[in-house]
Amino acid sequence: EADIYQTPRYLVIGTGKKITLECSQTMGHDKMYWYQQDPGMELHLIHYSYGVNSTEKGDLSSESTVSRIRTEHFPLTLESARPSHTSQYLCASSEYPGGLGVEEQFFGPGTRLTVL
């Protein structure tokens, strides 16, 4: 079944640790995205990719980095986590639209990160 996966679902770590949030999709989509969502708030785009070896920064500045070595995999890394990074991180993917309009995005379940 085609889907989009994120691991871990929940992560509690101490300040200064390096972490990687995993995101994989089995739909063969070229476009992938990372969003940050604080409780009760809208989503903010922090990174996106149009395909392998393509990465771009989103609208919200983030200290995280991403890589896209394989089509299906789009991990997000924080080199040194801080309490200000506490948030929910959502990964999404989409394919290029065949006609008019903007394509829908398919979302993973999210990773809730808490940095102590």
Next chain:
Amino acid sequence: GDSVTQMEGPVTLSEEAFLTINCTYTATGYPSLFWYVQYPGEGLQLLLKATKADDKGSNKGFEATYRKETTSFHLEKGSVQVSDSAVYFCVHGSSNTGKLIFGQGTTLQVKP
């Protein structure tokens, strides 16, 4: 710039009540419009979409009509159920950038 404004929550309704969640947008160009839903503990799911003016999106009893003249995309359902309790996001897909712009979300709680 492009933006989305939606009705503030939380919205609390009794089962079988009529639901309206207002959404307006500002845009350059011709955006696509979406409603996404986030059930407790789950990721976002597309609820419905409309790609051009006067299009009506519908799914699971929910409807929304793309109104260019009022720049609105209000979500409606005639009879809500407890299982509809979730956070609803109005989303604008920019035809200029291809990016999605999210409203702040409206929490709906339906009581039996």
